[in-house]
Amino acid sequence: MTVTEPAPVPAPATGAPLPALAARARSIGGSPVRDILAVTARPEVINFAGGLPAPELFDADGVAAAYQAVLTTAPGRALQYSTTEGEPALRAALADRTTARGLPTAPDDLLVTTGSQQALSLLATALLEPGDTVLVEDPCYLAALQVFGFAGARVLPVPGDAHGPDPEALEDLVVRERPKLLYTVPTFQNPTGRTMPAERRAAVAEVAARRGLWIIEDDPYGELRFEGERVPWIAAHEAARDRTVLLGSFSKVMAPGLRLGWLRAPEHLRRACAVAKQAADLHTPTVNQLAAARYLADRDLDAHVRRVAAAYGQRRDAMLAGLADALPEGSVWNRPEGGMFLWAKLPEGYDTAALLPGVVRHDVAYVPGVPFYAGEPDRATLRLCFVTQTPGEIAEGLRRLGAALRS
Template sequence: MPPGAPVSAAVLAPPTPALAQRLTGVASSPVRELLALLDRPKVISFAGGLPAPELFDLDGVRAAYDAVLWSPNARRALQYAPTEGDRGLRARVAGRMTARGMFSSVDDLLVTSGSQQALTLLATALVDPGAVVLVEDPTYLAALQCFQLAGARVVPVATDGDGMDPDALEEAIRRERPALVYLVPTFANPTGRTMPTERRAEVVALTERHGVWLVEDDPYGELRYRGHDVAPLAAQPGADGHVVHVGSFSKIAAPGLRLGWLRAPSRLLPALTVAKQAADLHTSTIDQAAAAAWFATADVETHLARLRTAYRRRRDAMVDALPAALPAGSAWTEPDGGMFVWVRLPRGVDTAELLPRALAADVAFVPGAAFYAGVPDRATLRLSFTTHTPERIAEGMTRLGTVLSSC
């Protein structure tokens, strides 16, 4: 270029660095975006699946950290640690899982940075790009994100009031030859449904017969408000060789700890351990030590009973308010536990279009479309009842009813 010649902006502009293609098609979570509403005190949000902060065992957790940091081994709690996790914490978890029918030892478990990391590790170890993952329709939104980010082709399987249909599952397994099947069988997110024992046994048997990994995500299993406990998938006959059970401290202790775990067959654990080493070396040493101390000294069963009592009242307040709040022709679930009620408005209603009007009325929910791997039912929405008192829930449902009155 001759001296003094004009230089175009295109010549001066440097090339733009590219993003990885794996992010293509992985949508942002509307739930995470709606959490910003927590900064607006007037909004009654039924959107986030948040435990009630006033029910956290703050004194017990504070005492647990004090016990760790004032112990002779305090400096060890600030050091690097084994990838598999704190042995004392794994022993506590193994004992609780054994009591629920899943005979477990310390060596069956891997501590993770929240149960979400457990799903990421499983996707890393079991899902190659282009592999098929079968899921309920609808299912947990963050699991969809996780499997999509791994490059999986996520295929929905039909469900009914008892969860995934075994006949539809077997047909999908024969057709798709999946790498794994992912389920939230107890108080499911988003529907609140629970798979009955007979169906659990059938699902475990057919996945075993076809040689398919079965991942059981169970963050809500200890939050039952009525009825009798149902044995986890991992406790069913034939489960030992192919069922992975994923759990979390977020709903029974506090989500800010970011602690979860997975229980996996022995042949799978080495691969998951390597995946975790590559991800973060190990979960926070001090947080694991504090959680172990909390389990050792706190009255965990009394704490859980307190949670169940409070959440039962909140669930009842929401379910009791639904007939007056929803338009004629609506349907909803009445969960036996967990955190969510799933609503379907009359056909033709798009809940995503209703959300701005709801926010203007200072009430929030999650439109249901984001929970579908396939064609979404846009008339659906998810409501979480755990965060607010019964009185606050009643007020929020009144506001929601006003918004929905024109449907």
């Protein structure tokens, strides 16, 4: 399994050679996860590689009704250009949800984006010059590494443990390397599924306040909790309120095809991101925003999320039940309290990237851990997504995985 590299500019049939691609396009490869999904798209493959919500759990009827209502009552508005900042009705609803979860938020604190992935790109545009230093978790969400790489940043991992980045190591790096920002997914992290405890979040907030550091707090999975108590956002800590950007998304709780995300940021940074968005796509599609606002007004999204989380909890349990038989003796893995992912480490000497082609021949797939590391990777690690398949499919997929690894 190889990472797709950007194609070179083809030689023209006639005339002078064309100018080269930009250095950033030549140096940043494609997403290994996307590459694996393309290779394993056959229907017989049980795919633990993607970060795909379970489609049978989408509230398709509710979403369809919301679109129908919007296109029936306000077609001219729904199909028209909108403001860069986002539709007022949607921003008001998002502000209410954020405030109810412990972070007082006004509609004008928010910028609606085309998925939270775009929010990351806008922040990189607004904050980073080529050569700036960015700190990330170890391992880190792969697409964030791509964004920072395209921005020309120098990306350094913060040493940590099963609870996330270590605050003392973070402070040492900030003093020594003078980074612009720390990127973190503190709740049900991608790829590990771990959650940063409340006391560590407070310590990270204090480091940012004491040393002068932006924090980008990405929270696409936080509502998908199966057990345990909710942990407050880093952005809710007083020390970090003026320097934390909180990212949210409907992709994991409503549907990724809507491509709706948002960022909550201090005013001057939010304005800079709005200008960057004007250059990127002018605004997020109006009809999608209005449909989401109508859905929030007419339906109980929290009840829907509870149903989804309950189903995902059963699927996590099915995966945990089968891992001991599937993975080699001496393997270790975690038990996430929510989210979509589980992280496993095989015994020393195993290379999950080298093993993957043989595993795929058994009609099952995972993501090797290597591409999630900004620094030296642990080649014995892998990520498993447990939400896309039913418990029965998970059991069969683990049976295939065990057979592949034994062979």
